Structure formats: structure tokens, C-alpha cells
Amino acid sequence: MATLAIRGGRILRSDMTVTEADVLVDRETGDIVELGAELAGDDELDADGDLVMPGLVNAHTHVAMTLLRGHADDKSLDAWLREDIWPVEAALEPEDIEAGAALGVLEMIRSGTTTFADMYFEIDRTADVVERAGTRAMLGHGAISAGKDDAAARADIEESVAMARQLDGAADGRISTAVMPHSLTTVTPELLELAAAEAHDAGVPVHYHANETLDEVEPIVEERGQRPVEWARDLGLCTESDFFAHGVHLDDREIDLLARTGTGVVHCPASNMKLASGMAPVQRLLDSGVPVGLGTDGAASNNDLDLFDELRDAAMLGKLAAGDASAVAAPDAVSMATAGGADVLGLNAGRIEAGARADLAVIDLDAPHLTPEHDLVSHLAYAARGSDVRHTVCDGEVLMRDREVLTLDEAAVMERAAARADGLLERAGV
Numbered sequence: 285m286a287t288l289a290i291r292g293g294r295i296l297r298s299d300m301t302v303t304e305a306d307v308l309v310d311r312e313t314g315d316i317v318e319l320g321a322e323l324a325g326d327d328e329l330d331a332d333g334d335l336v337m338p339g340l341v342n343a344h345t346h347v348a349m350t351l352l353r354g355h356a357d358d359k360s361l362d363a364w365l366r367e368d369i370w371p372v373e374a375a376l377e378p379e380d381i382e383a384g385a386a387l388g389v390l391e392m393i394r395s396g397t398t399t400f401a402d403m404y405f406e407i408d409r410t411a412d413v414v415e416r417a418g419t420r421a422m423l424g425h426g427a428i429s430a431g432k433d434d435a436a437a438r439a440d441i442e443e444s445v446a447m448a449r450q451l452d453g454a455a456d457g458r459i460s461t462a463v464m465p466h467s468l469t470t471v472t473p474e475l476l477e478l479a480a481a482e483a484h485d486a487g488v489p490v491h492y493h494a495n496e497t498l499d500e501v502e503p504i505v506e507e508r509g510q511r512p513v514e515w516a517r518d519l520g521l522c523t524e525s526d527f528f529a530h531g532v533h534l535d536d537r538e539i540d541l542l543a544r545t546g547t548g549v550v551h552c553p554a555s556n557m558k559l560a561s562g563m564a565p566v567q568r569l570l571d572s573g574v575p576v577g578l579g580t581d582g583a584a585s586n587n588d589l590d591l592f593d594e595l596r597d598a599a600m601l602g603k604l605a606a607g608d609a610s611a612v613a614a615p616d617a618v619s620m621a622t623a624g625g626a627d628v629l630g631l632n633a634g635r636i637e638a639g640a641r642a643d644l645a646v647i648d649l650d651a652p653h654l655t656p657e658h659d660l661v662s663h664l665a666y667a668a669r670g671s672d673v674r675h676t677v678c679d680g681e682v683l684m685r686d687r688e689v690l691t692l693d694e695a696a697v698m699e700r701a702a703a704r705a706d707g708l709l710e711r712a713g714v
């Protein structure tokens with residue numbers, strides 16, 4: 285057994301207590317073997333004075349949208365997608381996806397995110413990046429019917445199913461997949477039903493956008509006399525493995541249905557604020573036992589992929605939404621960003637315990653904004669930033685050591701992404 289020991293730090297346990305312990309990791313299985321005092325390994329990471337926490341889980345993003353960061357801001361969802369995003373995405377080439385994904389993955393490794401769920405195009409190129417960079421990911425081809433004829437819309441869903449089957453288990457098992465129809469309003473009912481049936485036949489989840497804006501909810505209610513989540517359940521999109529992004533506008537019946545079926549919701553607070561989509565009822569979801577993770581959404585509606593920002597936004601917005609300062613308390617926000625997201629994605633990760641995946645972020649606490657140390661969970665929720673991450677470990681391998689990313693050439697990744705982004709906008713004629 286080749287081992288890695290993370291020594292001298294304090295660890296954040298899944299019950300949100302902090303204790304002094306070393307972490308011993310089996311690099312071959314990628315699992316945590318043991319927590320304890322004075323553990324030695326073949327390789328070692330110094331965590332003296334640091335906090336070792338589970339690697340963060342970004343449970344909903346469109347990673348290559350990093351190329352569109354700052355391209356179009358300050359618009360509502362529908363206008364933003366139709367006027368600014370979709371026209372540029374039509375000019376995307378596979379090389380762009382690879383360059384944008386590498387940039388996004390680099391940003392996530394630097395900020396302690398070890399797993400992301402991605403809905404986008406040309407996902408085999410994103411898979412190549414994940415393979416090289418060493419993170420974990422759930423990938424899916426986003427399929428859409430809007431603007432396509434019947435045959436093209438069906439082919440898009442079939443592509444999503446084929447890619448999910450093809451890539452599941454890639455990168456030594458670090459890649460899992462889902463079938464990803466874009467949303468309840470941009471994919472036809474027949475194709476949503478087909479996506480669900482095919483996904484479950486392939487043994488993978490369905491992932492989609494739902495209940496993001498009132499503009500999406502109202503037409504479904506008017507046309508069908510049903511709430512969107514009830515309709516999604518009837519189409520087969522709410523089984524225990526399935527999960528959707530946003531869930532901003534949900535009523536009590538829908539929340540109850542999500543809890544009963546075990547359907548996961550990925551809360552994307554920054555995107556919901558930036559596109560003025562609304563405030564998700566996160567405390568009510570948690571109280572009802574709905575599995576909840578956190579996502580950045582794409583970098584064009586955030587505009588970064590730092591999960592620390594997201595978990596602070598989740599805590600802040602959750603209080604505002606509930607009109608209650610005790611809502612979405614610090615431990616709940618930190619849990620959503622770690623174990624919550626891992627549970628939504630069906631991964632044995634997000635917790636520091638023997639037998640769990642060795643996906644870890646080591647936080648350097650030696651900073652003015654993290655002093656004094658009254659409560660480290662409070663610091664993670666309200667004061668820490670992605671740039672406080674010192675080491676990142678995924679699947680037992682060190683991806684970043686002392687703030688140096690070992691698996692990607694940082695300067696080359698940034699240079700290439702900037703060049704591809706310029707070329708993309710030029711080709712799109714904007």
C-alpha cells in the first residue's frame with residue numbers, strides 16, 4: 285500500500301466538530317484509511333496549524349463557461365441566454381471546451397474543490413481535462429430541444445445518453461456521468477421522458493435545471509395544472525439518484541415530494557442573485573430532509589468557481605429568504621458544500637472518515653481574516669476564501685501542494701484560455 289499522511293493539523297469531522305488528528309490515505313484505493321495521532325506515510329503533507337476539511341463539491345456548473353466570464357452581465361436569465369450566451373455557444377469548438385474546462389478545473393483545484401458536476405458540450409474534452417488534472421467529476425452532455433427540429437432534438441438526447449454510457453467510470457473511476465436534459469421548459473415532454481428512461485436503464489442519474497425563474501414555473505402551472513416538480517415526477521425525473529439545479533420557486537407540496545423521492549436539489553445562490561431569479565427556500569428544504577448541494581453554475585453567471593464564496597452566499601441568502609438570522613447556519617452551509625453535494629452526486633466523499641474517498645482541502649489559517657480562532661466552522665462559512673487553500677488532495681493524490689498545482693501548467697492554461705476566449709468571441713461576431 286502506497287500511503288500519504290497529512291500531518292500536524294486539525295480535521296473537520298462530519299458532525300462539524302474540529303479535532304487534532306493526522307489523516308492517513310491509501311493512494312492506490314484513493315480512500316482514507318485512518319485518523320489518529322502521529323501517522324506516518326510514504327509521502328507526507330504538512331498541515332501544521334492548518335484545518336483539514338473535505339474537498340468541496342461543486343454540484344452544478346458549466347465549467348467551460350469560464351471562457352464567457354465577464355462577457356455578458358446584468359441581465360435576467362432568459363434574455364441573457366438568448367441574446368448573449370447561446371449565440372456565442374453556437375461558435376464553440378472542441379478546443380474551446382478543453383481550454384475553458386482546464387481553466388475552470390485549475391480555479392477549482394486552487395480553491396479546494398475536488399468534485400464538480402458539469403452540464404455542457406463536447407464533454408469528452410472535459411473528461412480529458414479531468415483525467416489529467418486528477419479531480420473527480422460527474423459529466424453530462426446538456427441536451428436541448430428549443431430551436432431544433434424533432435430529429436435534431438431527439439439526436440441531442442441520444443447523444444446525452446450515449447456520452448453517459450461511454451464515459452461512466454473513466455479516469456480510473458473518478459468520472460461518473462448523468463443524462464442531462466437542459467430544463468423542464470427547453471426540452472420537449474417526450475424527450476424528457478425518454479431521457480429519464482434511458483438514464484435509469486443505463487444506471488445513471490438524470491440532471492436538469494428546474495424551478496429557476498417564475499417565467500419557467502408559471503407556464504407549466506397554467507398549461508398542466510400541476511407544479512413543475514409534480515410534472516417532473518410524472519415524467520420519471522424524480523428518482524432517488526436524480527437531481528436538479530436551482531429549485532428557487534418551490535411550494536410545500538413540491539418540497540414534500542422531493543423529500544419523499546430523495547431527489548436532490550443543487551442550490552446556486554450567486555447565480556440566482558445575479559440573474560435576479562429569486563431566493564431558494566433552503567432552510568425549508570433542509571428541514572424537510574431534501575438532499576441539498578451547492579453549485580456555482582457557470583462562471584458567466586457567478587462570476588467565479590470558488591465554493592467558499594458560494595457557501596457564504598448560501599448562508600447569507602438563506603437567512604434573507606427565511607427572514608430569520610438563524611436559518612442556514614454556518615455548519616449547514618459547510619455541510620451542503622461538502623457531504624451534501626457528495627450525497628446528491630451519490631459519492632462516498634465529503635466526509636473525513638475511514639473508508640471515505642480521500643478528497644481533501646487543507647486550509648491555511650495563518651491570515652488576518654481568519655484570526656482569532658473562536659470557531660473554525662464559522663470561519664469556513666463567513667470568512668475563508670478559496671485562496672486560503674494550501675493543499676488539495678483528490679482520490680488520494682496531491683493535486684496542489686503549498687499552493688502549487690502539480691497536475692496542470694497554470695500559466696499555459698490561463699494563456700490558452702484567454703486566447704481561445706478571444707477567438708471564440710471573434711468567430712461569434714460579438
Ligand SMILES: N[C@@H](CCSC[C@H]1O[C@@H](n2cnc3c(=O)[nH]cnc32)[C@H](O)[C@@H]1O)C(=O)O
Nearest residue numbers: 346369403404405426427428466493581582
Ligand atoms: N446541447 C445544448 C447545450 C446545453 S449545455 C447547458 C446550457 O445551460 C446554459 N446555462 C448556464 N447557466 C444556466 C442557468 O442558470 N439556467 C439555464 N441554463 C443555463 C449554458 O449556457 C448552456 O447553454 C445545446 O445544443 O444548446
Ligand SMILES: [Zn+2]
Nearest residue numbers: 493529581582
Ligand atoms: Zn446551470
